[in-house]
Amino acid sequence: MKKYIVVLMVLTGVIGIHSCSEKDLELSNPNQLSPETYFANEAQVQAAVNASYANLQTVALYGRLMWYMLDNMSHEQTPNGQQEADKVTFYDFTYDSSNAQIADFWDSCFRGINKANFVIGNQEKINEIPENLLSASRKRKFIGEARFLRANYYFMLVNRFGNVPLLNGDNTQPEGKPISPKAAVVAQIIDDLTYAKANLLSKSEEENGRATKGAAQALLGKVLLYEKQYGPALSAFREMSGYALEADYYDNFKEETEHGIESVFEVEYDLALGTGAKWDSNVIGAGQNHATFRGQDYGNLDWFNVYPSDDLLAEFEADDSRFAGSFYVVGDTYLDGTKTMEEGNFAENGGNIRPAAWKKYQNYYKQQSENQESGINAKVIRYSDILLMMAECANEVESQAVAVGFINRVRARAGVSALATSLNKQQVFDAIVHERKVELAGEQVRFDDLLRWGRASAFLAGTNFQSGKHELWPIPDREIASNPNVSSEDQNPGY
Structure with missing residues (x-):
């Protein structure tokens, strides 16, 4: 059942006042909360955690721009003549540091991080809530959700920008944090996900729409794979349980079959919860914006x-x-x-x-036609993606036969012939490249795959893609202008 929440929150520091709506995340409405009365009961803790999810729904992320940005850069699709010019810049790699969409992506991710930090930074206050009002395990669960979300937002940021400011909940420097090395941010991501996987609930125990133990294990494995830590990544993936492939591939992309057995983590949309603010929520995640375009x-x-x-x-x-x-x-x-x-x-x-x-x-x-919004959830991680990442890890640190076994599970659902277990390492890798391209088409993973495999420059030859530049986005001008601890010297190469 899809449920509706609107939570008014007063958050400290740079966050300001936000409202949040999430389907399948039910709680009482704590009216007009103040910093002095915050974190006095479970409803208030849950309200703060819910706010951290809302930025995933924004126009700057899965509401609209995420699809265009990554699908266009991967050249999995081609713009028609009427496509808006600001979206075409991602297809032809003509964006620069003044690009408003890139700035909105940056802003929305950091607002999500700030909301998560509001929870994480008040962990002591949360732990002071009496056990009869909120059990210790649920306290850890809510902190785990916030840390999963912070890790997820940071993973999106480091993939696009590399070095970024590291906001770890320390608000003693309100004027803005300096740029931190990507390695330090990745270390924070891994630490957050390690905590999350130890304290979140399993998918069968948790409400639809919330981060779960399996989601944390999956994202941790993906981060480690991107860092080429194949053995630890494979171990994280193997900890997952309770997932399998849908019998019908297309069931992954319909509204009626959301949160199925293949779904590991998805971003929630529900038109019944209201879409009146759909054009007004590029970055803040407030109001009735339960629609993707x-x-x-x-x-x-x-x-x-x-x-x-x-x-x-x-x-x-x-x-x-x-x-x-x-x-x-x-x-x-x-x-x-x-x-x-x-x-x-x-x-x-x-x-x-x-x-x-x-x-x-x-x-x-x-439907005969689309309306200006859709309520179909965005699948961020599917189990087929996990199987193919497991194949990639096994091909590096175990055996080609084990890797082929993972690939063939995905191919069997697609009705294509099984691969031979006698393939060599390069042949298995080439099979993984093919399989990820067709299995995950249009799901915002291919551009990152091309980058981490070192294949972007060759695949995108003949476009405006420049090696040494377009692997990263530029730090937005408005961040450099507004943050006294970030300067043009921090700008990514080529911009």
């Missing part, structure tokens, strides 16, 4: 701003059922099987007919 933005029957690239379409094997779960082509049915996609449905505004359109996260399976 992905449906109408990507939908071929609506705005059709982008379409799957020819390169991506050509990657699928002929008998791979994931093609039909990812894209619409002429002759496909929609609206509960009552209508058929025709050639004219794939024409951009300029009249060019495109070979395919995105089906993932579209509402056409049950």
